[in-house]
Amino acid sequence: MAPREYGQYDGVTRALELIGERWALLIVRDLLVGPRRNGELAAGLPRIPTNILAARLKELQAAGIIRRAPRSRIIIYELTPFGRELEPIVLALGAWGFKALGDPREEQVITPDSMTMALRSAFQARVAADLPATAYAARVGSAELLIRVDGSSLDVARGDGPADLAFAAGPDIRRLLSGELAPDRAIATGVVEVLRGSGDLLGRFAETFHLAA
Structure with missing residues (x-):
């Protein structure tokens, strides 16, 4: 066609x-x-x-x-x-769509590439520039990502690896990214499970990655 x-x-x-x-x-x-x-x-x-x-x-x-x-x-x-x-257009479109995301339907999945682009949309380079370099190993649904932030530089790769904080989460991680849920509440309510490292670093992650709901 x-x-x-x-x-x-x-x-x-x-x-x-x-x-x-x-x-x-x-x-x-x-x-x-x-x-x-x-x-x-x-x-x-x-x-x-x-x-x-x-x-x-x-x-x-x-x-x-x-x-x-x-x-x-x-x-x-x-x-x-x-x-x-098209990159800035896709990132802006992702941030715009996040505002209307709502709860996931049962058949909807998170893929490594979709999560990578969501993180790139949410990345706050100016905030990250003033924070220490940090590596995060994130498992979101079935997507496993190694996220490295060094100043205003972001690198996201598939897989696991050495990280300051390793955590697992589901689609409700959007509540952390939107600021609806504070990092300590995200851990306490099971939205985020800390696998290794200090849970305090989840606050740094939330500062570094933010999308307005």
Whole structure:
């Protein structure tokens, strides 16, 4: 199916024609985290039909937003410079959508890439610049992330590793990020489980990552 046309001539209309089809912006979101193989994209978007993924990739390539690149006998997809210009837009859209997030439905999941982008949306670089360098090992749902903050620099990678604070949480971590729940209450109520390190560092995490509800 060809991408829809709206019959209007302006930048917003053209942007929607390029990335407004279903799943397209989520593919861009995941590629903002890093290059992905077809199977990795499918795993990160578990409800996307195979034919729709193929169609969206083809459309995004034709628009110059992504490209195929050979890497050690495999094909990966990555954003072009034009596609990477979408990063501040996607981060702002994530922060805006957070305000209307509400409670998760039973079938909804948190993926490593979606959580990575949520953390990038929530990152308060100016606040972090005045705090000591800190590493966090976070398990949010099934997503395991190693989060390193050093001044105004943020690095988020998949997996576990040495960290000043390791914690586990579910979707209710949004209550901590929004400021609805204080760090000590988040621990006391079981919203956040401290796995290792000092629970006091959860306050630093809450300062560093904040999204207004």
